Amino acid sequence: MKFVVGCLVAIIIGGVLLVFGTVSPCGMLREVQRKQDSVAAVLPDAVLDLALAAKYGSLTPGKCVALLLQLSRTAKNSVPQQPTQPVAVTKPVQPTDFQTAMQAASTVMAECRDRRLRGEIKTRLDSVQCSNPRVTQIFSAAHYRYMDLIEMMNSRREAIAKKQDQGQMTEEQAATEAQSLMAQLANIERTRDLRSNLAASAPR
Structure with a gap:
């Protein structure tokens, strides 16, 4: 048994x-x-966790289970019953080069954040400045095609951290701002790729 x-x-x-x-x-x-959520799909774990905490409050395993059950019931109630049809097997969506590099970058960000929590780094701005150079190296090593977007991301992260240090922004507001930033970067990337593809396919 x-x-x-x-x-x-x-x-x-x-x-x-x-x-x-x-x-x-x-x-x-x-x-x-x-x-x-397509925006959440491009967020690193650390940023997504902050966004979830801002939306639902402090997360514990028990609360996460309750939220999963709630989301499951909501999904079932919102989707009308359809006749059973054969479902085509699709290949899993491959992460973009930005998402892949961002996963590695989020690890570096988390390391610097943990150093701040241990008292090795004093401020949130120091934490961001600790990780930014390595974040740039990660995306450069991955041959990311829009390095100006990484410079934009690093600069905005410093601005958010500075506001938090000065008491002008809460953790929840910072998480919302970070989520908005990642969505903006993803949209710029998609727009540039679309223009590039259209230009490449145009008759010459």
């Missing part, structure tokens, strides 16, 4: 990992938000 239960648990955990890439309730909540 214990063996059967163990197998069932292993299957359930395997299924959760396959769908969400994590067994953490808050990690699953993060991935659900990314699937439902």
Whole structure:
């Protein structure tokens, strides 16, 4: 009996990992938000966690489970029942080069943030200035095509951190501002790519 239960648990955990890439309730909540929101899809974990905390309050595993159940019920109620049809198997969406580099950059940002929390770095601005040079190196090494957008991101992050240090912006406001910044960068990138593709396909 214990063996059967163990197998069932292993299957359930395997299924959760396959769908969400994590067994953490808050990690699953993060991935659900990314699937439902194109802006959230490009946010690094640290920024998305701040945005979720600003929206729902402090997150705990129990609260994340409750939010997942709530979002599941909302999705079921909002989608009308449709006749069952064969579903075409699609390839998973590959992350853009910006998203891939941003994942690595978010790790660097988190390291500098943790140094501030330990008292090794005094201010939020110091924390951002700690990570910005390495963030630039990461995107440069990834051969990201719009490095001016990274300069823009770094500059805006410094401005946000400075306002927080001066008491002119709360954590929630900073998270909202960061989310808006990432959406703006993603839109600029898409617009430039579209123009580039149109120019390349135009008859000569």
